[in-house]
Amino acid sequence: MSQLEELLAVWLPRQRWFSGKGIPIRQVRIESRYTLVSAGPGGPDLNMLVIQAGQRGLSSRYQVLLGSRPPRSLPPNLARTAIGVCQVAGGRPRVVYDAAHDPQLTALLLERFTTQETTGRRGRVRFRTLPGTTITACGPGRLLTGEQSNTSLVYGRDYVLKTFRRLWPGHNPDLELNMALSGSPYVARPCGWIEADLSGHRAPTTLALLQTFVPDATDGWVLATENVRTLLEGAEADFSEEAARLGRTTAEVHSSLARALPTDVLSPSAAAELADAMVERLAMASAEVPELAEHAPRVMEAYADFARVDEPLPIQRIHGDYHLGQVIRPESGWVLLDFEGEPTVPVRERQRLSSPLRDVAGMLRSFDYAAGYLLVGQDEDPELSWAARSWARRNRDAFCRGYADGGGADPEKHLTVLRAFEFDKAVYEVLYEARNRPNWLRVPLESIATAASGVTAGSGTTAAGAPRVPG
Structure with a gap:
């Protein structure tokens, strides 16, 4: 080297x-x-x-x-x-x-959009703008902090430039889906992008996405966890109206994607293959995290139920990595961000059509995370745990009602599918936490343990049939 x-x-x-x-x-x-x-x-x-x-x-x-x-x-x-x-x-x-x-260099980086220059032999790096869009240089970029898989720079109150760190050949889904949703009030308007021709690949690869900045907005995770904190401190706290509105917004975005991009149905045989992939992930996670293995048989039952679903399942392009950290709340209503899907998965896989209920499952898991987040590292307190579970239950229900009211598939009528997607997401979370934040591992493990214990409806089951727990 x-x-x-x-x-x-x-x-x-x-x-x-x-x-x-x-x-x-x-x-x-x-x-x-x-x-x-x-x-x-x-x-x-x-x-x-x-x-x-x-x-x-x-x-x-x-x-x-x-x-x-x-x-x-x-x-x-x-x-x-x-x-x-x-x-x-x-x-x-x-x-x-x-x-x-570096403020000096980030300012110059935005200026490149104003000229749409190319760099390198045969212009292998290109700065693109959408037709009819004029980019105005507005000084240095402010680096957003936090746990991000990419790097975002905010330019005044005008733009945000997201630089993709992990690169996969081809157009990044974040660019594709934001282009398809351009004009929607529920996304930040795309303005341009940077692309390059990578060695050995004919299709250009997206390096960065430039969008309008949404000012005076609060991160959904921050809003939710602050609401939980208020509740656990003994004060009045209600997030259900926001959860319902987020559900309606999610359904409307799914509808817009279905109108703009291809759709299909998942046949029963394809659903069985998808269940097999879930089983493989469960086996891999159980081998790496022994605490998960004892619950694997019950999780397998949920996957087997999903594999036996005999009705075609509508599939389309979806967000792909949907949670409270991927939405912001300005005064006008919820706005969805980061449509790239899971960055560690190849672009071709992220571009595949999937059930919108997978996004629903991701957000339901996020409500559980928001409820359990403040309990991490604390001694078990039955009253606090009960309050957190209740918060998650109310907001999961509100989100599902809002999603159905907004024109999405009613989660209550697709419990088998949603339950399998929730388990699959929780298994992914177990692996992520074990590798990155071991002190958070209890959050998804407790979810799986409680769900696998077979709690019946009326004693705390989710819209997907799995118990509502903090994690």
């Missing part, structure tokens, strides 16, 4: 968006390098790198926005973002750092 590649091999595992945590990096290779901004020998440069990270025989692509400056010219506020000192493109040694933190 080159000196820069060696530095990146140490830096990558520390990044929130790196999906291969816990697995040793065997090799880092810079596949492509594009100079987006060059300010001369004494100024900052901005390079877009496509790198290959090899781990256990598998290789994953990532995008790195790499800033570089002469060693003594790095501003103090960027010192903590430094990756190291090395020669860049055969020149003199320079400090290389994460350019997403």
